[in-house]
Amino acid sequence: MKILIIEDEESLAHTMREYLTGEGHVCEWVSTVPAAEEKIGVYDYDCVLVDIMLPGGSGLDLVDMLKKQQSQAGIIIVSAKNALDDKIYGLELGADDYLTKPFHLSELNARLKSVIRRRQFSGNREITFGEIKIIPDSKEVWVKGKEVVLTRKEYDLLMYLVVNANRVLSKGAISEHLYGDEIDQANSFDFLYSHMKNLRKKLTEYGCPDYIQTIYGVGYKFAQ
Structure with missing residues (x-):
């Protein structure tokens, strides 16, 4: 958050x-x-x-x-x-x-x-998106009944994508959400590419469809 x-x-x-x-x-x-x-x-x-x-x-x-x-x-x-x-x-x-x-x-x-x-x-204690279930209070992520262990930044990234599902998000907006406003002075988005790659890999390894769509030249979209 x-x-x-x-x-x-x-x-x-x-x-x-x-x-x-x-x-x-x-x-x-x-x-x-x-x-x-x-x-x-x-x-x-x-x-x-x-x-x-x-x-x-x-x-x-x-x-x-x-x-x-x-x-x-x-x-x-x-x-x-x-x-x-x-x-x-x-x-x-x-x-x-x-x-x-x-x-x-x-x-x-x-x-x-x-x-x-x-x-x-809407006041829910559990969030469901396709095959993904998230429990924010305990920061747990589950796919098809199995818990997926994420780093803090991977979890924050997933939450941001789910909250903004079906919207095209710029790389800058995602980076600011993960690291704060000063990140807009960064020279590259290599750290974001790494987080996105790792999150995608962990979710798909548990049988989750790849909901992360790369919008070339702009950013990403999380959609079924």
């Missing part, structure tokens, strides 16, 4: 980023409204964690911006403000959840998973 943390309290942002990275997520961090506007104006995220009180404006304005862009990102407001009006207004703007500081990191991670299940998988 690719996450943008918008938080001006540096120690908290560092703790959140370190924890969520350890849980297998790709995390970007900004501390001001202008920096956040630049990020969400250029890059796509699975989930955005946004504080309300920020240098340069309000986090609620960022929620409004995301919804006007028709962003598919889940939005969780993370704020020390516990005023009912702020909570209601944030949810009315389109935020998916509201978490009041202080909070346990495990609760944050659980809410992240819940938001993604609701937004991307």
Whole structure:
């Protein structure tokens, strides 16, 4: 999962980023409204964690911006403000959840998973695509009743392909999802070719049809 943390309290942002990275997520961090506007104006995220009180404006304005862009990102407001009006207004703007500081990191991670299940998988705890079954909470992948052991990046790649099934995905978009926004400065996509090759090999070895279609000059498409 690719996450943008918008938080001006540096120690908290560092703790959140370190924890969520350890849980297998790709995390970007900004501390001001202008920096956040630049990020969400250029890059796509699975989930955005946004504080309300920020240098340069309000986090609620960022929620409004995301919804006007028709962003598919889940939005969780993370704020020390516990005023009912702020909570209601944030949810009315389109935020998916509201978490009041202080909070346990495990609760944050659980809410992240819940938001993604609701937004991307209609709340299902298991995802099925053809011969593939994925259990996101335990990061298990099964093909024809046999578990397929994937690396973290291979699993993240598969999830991204399944979420975006039947869409043509550019090599740049896939790479940013796997490694973060700075990867757009990479000189080649050799690392992506390697992950794609290994994922395709592991799935087909278990009898799965090859759903990964190479769109030459553009990227890939995951389709039956």
